[in-house]
Structures are given as C-alpha cells and as structure tokens.
Amino acid sequence: MSFLNKLFQKIPQIGQSPLISILVPCYNSRATLPATLKSIQASHYTNLDVMIVDDGHAVTVEDIVKEFNDPRFRYFYKNNEGLGLTRNFGIHNAKGEYIFFLDSDDLIFPDALGKLLAYAERHQLDCVSGVTVRRDFETGVESEWFRSLYKSPKISTFANRLSQFDDTLSTNKLYKVQMLKDLGIYFETGLYEDKLFTAKLYSKLERIGLIDTRVYVWLIYGSQTSITTTKSVSNFQGRMAAINNLWQYIPELRKAYQIAFYMNHDLLIYLREFVFYNEDEKEEIFQTAYHFIQQHKRYIYTRLVTASYNRACLDALIVGDKAKFMYTAQILSQIFQDELKIKQQV
Numbered sequence: 001m002s003f004l005n006k007l008f009q010k011i012p013q014i015g016q017s018p019l020i021s022i023l024v025p026c027y028n029s030r031a032t033l034p035a036t037l038k039s040i041q042a043s044h045y046t047n048l049d050v051m052i053v054d055d056g057h058a059v060t061v062e063d064i065v066k067e068f069n070d071p072r073f074r075y076f077y078k079n080n081e082g083l084g085l086t087r088n089f090g091i092h093n094a095k096g097e098y099i100f101f102l103d104s105d106d107l108i109f110p111d112a113l114g115k116l117l118a119y120a121e122r123h124q125l126d127c128v129s130g131v132t133v134r135r136d137f138e139t140g141v142e143s144e145w146f147r148s149l150y151k152s153p154k155i156s157t158f159a160n161r162l163s164q165f166d167d168t169l170s171t172n173k174l175y176k177v178q179m180l181k182d183l184g185i186y187f188e189t190g191l192y193e194d195k196l197f198t199a200k201l202y203s204k205l206e207r208i209g210l211i212d213t214r215v216y217v218w219l220i221y222g223s224q225t226s227i228t229t230t231k232s233v234s235n236f237q238g239r240m241a242a243i244n245n246l247w248q249y250i251p252e253l254r255k256a257y258q259i260a261f262y263m264n265h266d267l268l269i270y271l272r273e274f275v276f277y278n279e280d281e282k283e284e285i286f287q288t289a290y291h292f293i294q295q296h297k298r299y300i301y302t303r304l305v306t307a308s309y310n311r312a313c314l315d316a317l318i319v320g321d322k323a324k325f326m327y328t329a330q331i332l333s334q335i336f337q338d339e340l341k342i343k344q345q346v
Contacts, residue, residue: 018097018121020113021049021177023090024104025083027057032105032219033064039107039217041070045114048072049095052104056080061104084187084197087170091186094177101171105219112215116174119209123155126179127201127208130215132172137221145169145218149210156208162254164210165202166261168195172216179205188245191238199249231273233281239266240288247296259296260304263314271313274333286317286325293317309335 022040026033033052040050050070054060054077065075078089087101098117102108112130120128132145146167156164170187171194180186183204187193202208243266250258267289274282293300293314300318305311309332316325 017045017047018117019047019049019095020045020117020174021051021090021094021096021099023087023094023099023101024050024052025055025086025090026052026061026104027055027080027083028059029057029061029104030059030064033061036102036104036107037065037068037070037073039110040102041068042110043108043113044110045117048113050074051076051090051093053078053086053089055082055086082189082193084189084193087187087193091177091180097177099175099177099180100173102216103171105221106171107217107219109214109217112213113174115211115213116215119153119211120174120176123207123209125155125207125209126176127173127205128211129167129173129208130211130213132167132169132216132218133214134218134220137219144214145172150212153209153211156210157206161202161208162251162257164208165199165250165254165258168198169216169218170194170197171218190241191235192242195242196246196249199246203249203251231270233270233277233284236270236285237288240292244292255296255299256301256304259293259299260301262292263305263310264307267313268310271310271329271332272336274329275337276333282326282329285329286322290317290320290322290325294320 024033024036024040037050037052040048050073052061052065052073052075054062054075056077056079060077062075062077065073076089076093078086081089090101091099098120100108100113100116116128116130119125129150131147131150133142134145135142149164149167183200185197185200185204187197243262247255247258270285274285277285294317297318300314302311302314302318305314309328312328313325313332316322316328
C-alpha cells in the first residue's frame with residue numbers, strides 16, 4: 001500500500017469528516033468556561049458541534065458564549081437537573097455522529113479529537129478512550145490517570161478488559177451517539193455518575209479503543225481539596241451509592257480487585273481527612289464502610305490491600321471492630337496531614 005493511501009486512511013477525507021458534538025455542562029462556570037472554550041477553538045479537528053448547556057444557575061454564561069462569536073457554539077438553558085441528566089441532554093440533542101463530554105472547568109489537548117476519531121474510524125469502533133492528565137491549577141504539576149492502561153494503542157474486549165474498570169472517567173472518551181442510544185447507556189442522577197456510566201459501557205460494548213495520547217486535562221483547583229467539598233461525609237455517601245449501583249455491572253473476576261480499589265483509593269480519600277470529622281460523621285463513615293464490606297465479604301482478598309494502615313482498617317471492618325477502625329483511621333489521618341504540612345512548607 002502506498003504512503004498516500006496509508007495517509008488517507010488515517011486522516012478523514014475533506015468534505016467527509018464526521019461531525020463531533022461536544023457537550024459542555026455549565027453551573028456557576030463563568031470563571032472557568034472561557035479557558036475551556038478556547039481549548040475547543042484550539043482543536044486541530046474543526047468539524048464540531050459544541051453544546052454549552054446552562055444547568056439552571058441564576059447567573060448564566062450566555063453572554064460569554066456570544067462573545068466567542070463561533071457559529072459552531074450552541075447555547076442552551078434548562079432547569080437544574082444535575083450533571084448526569086445534563087449530559088443525557090447532550091446525547092439527545094447532539095447533531096454529530098460522535099459525542100465528547102468536556103466539563104466547563106477542564107481542557108482538551110489540540111490533537112485529542114483528531115486522534116480519537118482517526119482510531120475510531122480506522123478500526124470501526126464505537127468508543128475510543130485516551131489519557132487523562134490531572135493538572136494542579138495553581139502549580140501546574142501534572143500526573144497521568146491510570147497511564148498503565150494506555151501504554152500503546154490497542155482494542156479492549158470483554159476478554160481482556162478487567163483492568164480497564166479502574167478508569168471510571170467518561171470525559172476522556174469519544175462515543176458514537178447512536179451506540180449510546182442503542183445500548184441504553186445514559187447517565188444517572190447523583191454524585192459519581194461517571195462510575196456507573198462507564199461500568200455500563202464496559203459491560204455492554206464488545207470493542208473499545210485505547211490510544212496512548214493525552215486527550216483531556218482534568219484541572220484540580222484549590223477548593224477541591226476542602227473538607228467541605230469533595231471529602232464531606234455526604235460526598236462519601238454519594239460515592240458509596242454509586243459503587244453499590246455499579247456492582248451489578250462488574251465481572252465476577254474483577255470484584256476482588258474492586259474491593260481492594262475501594263480500600264486503597266475510595267475509602268482512603270476520606271480516611272485521610274478523618275481528624276476533621278466530628279463524632280457523628282466518623283460513626284457514619286464506619287457504618288457505611290462496614291455494611292459495604294459485610295455485603296461483599298466473599299470477594300475480599302486482604303493481600304491486595306498492601307498499605308499497613310489500610311489493611312488494619314479493612315481487618316477492623318471485616319470483624320466489625322469499631323474501636324480499632326476509629327483508632328487506626330485517626331492515626332492514618334494524622335500521619336497524612338503531618339506529611340502534607342511538611343510538603344507545603346518545602
């Protein structure tokens with residue numbers, strides 16, 4: 001095959017480029033939306049249908065969208081329904097063959113859409129996923145989200161997909177709109193709707209492409225480290241509800257690793273803040289975690305939980321030893337907070 005023929009296979013033909021819809025949900029987004037829209041305008045792939053959906057906030061972003069004066073941008077205002085149902089609104093109103101979800105406080109890389117689309121078209125895939133970069137807004141420090149899943153381009157199937165359940169993000173993927181509708185893959189209401197959405201996707205779609213390209217910038221803002229936001233007890237309850245809802249979609253062989261991921265990641269997020277909770281909040285965390293562990297006890301393999309304090313907390317949850325759990329969580333939290341203070345002083 002000639003070089004030109006190979007090139008034409010990789011690059012969509014002029015006049016035949018599929019339309020990609022981008023859904024940008026907004027709620028109190030005036031400060032961050034301009035940078036998000038600028039990252040869209042910087043995209044090398046330009047055949048776009050951009051839906052900016054205001055989810056019922058009193059202070060709208062309509063004037064910001066108008067200032068961009070981009071004919072590809074469509075502005076919508078609707079009653080407040082939350083992030084999940086706003087994304088569903090995007091699925092139903094997309095003009096494109098494909099859809100991409102971009103939060104109004106994040107960014108995309110310039111070559112993201114072109115690379116995702118090229119792989120989807122070349123391999124006739126209904127979904128392609130790329131690398132997410134977590135970037136601290138203030139310091140610029142970056143880390144890649146589950147980079148080990150994206151070492152090289154490949155096609156994930158039911159037979160080799162167990163590890164992909166670690167990547168619960170919906171925003172680093174390009175989807176065929178009709179596929180989502182045909183398979184009934186929509187977002188639910190509530191916190192952590194990504195977890196359930198991607199679990200449905202992984203359990204229903206036979207072939208998913210993975211590319212070793214950085215496609216999405218997940219910006220971490222200072223307020224996101226506050227005890228009053230992502231690490232509140234109500235947020236923990238929302239996370240637990242999402243985990244319980246997605247359990248039915250997780251393959252049996254994956255469930256032991258899911259329990260370990262819960263101890264090593266999900267619960268750990270809140271244990272690190274344990275010193276800041278009051279007694280009622282600590283009790284709520286223990287009871288919620290205890291009932292979850294008891295419900296799924298047969299999937300527990302303690303050797304998968306390697307950190308000593310995490311392991312001690314798991315042991316306490318298994319036998320229902322509240323005093324040991326409280327004591328261990330308090331020590332774990334104090335050590336983490338002391339180390340955090342040292343890092344901040346450097």
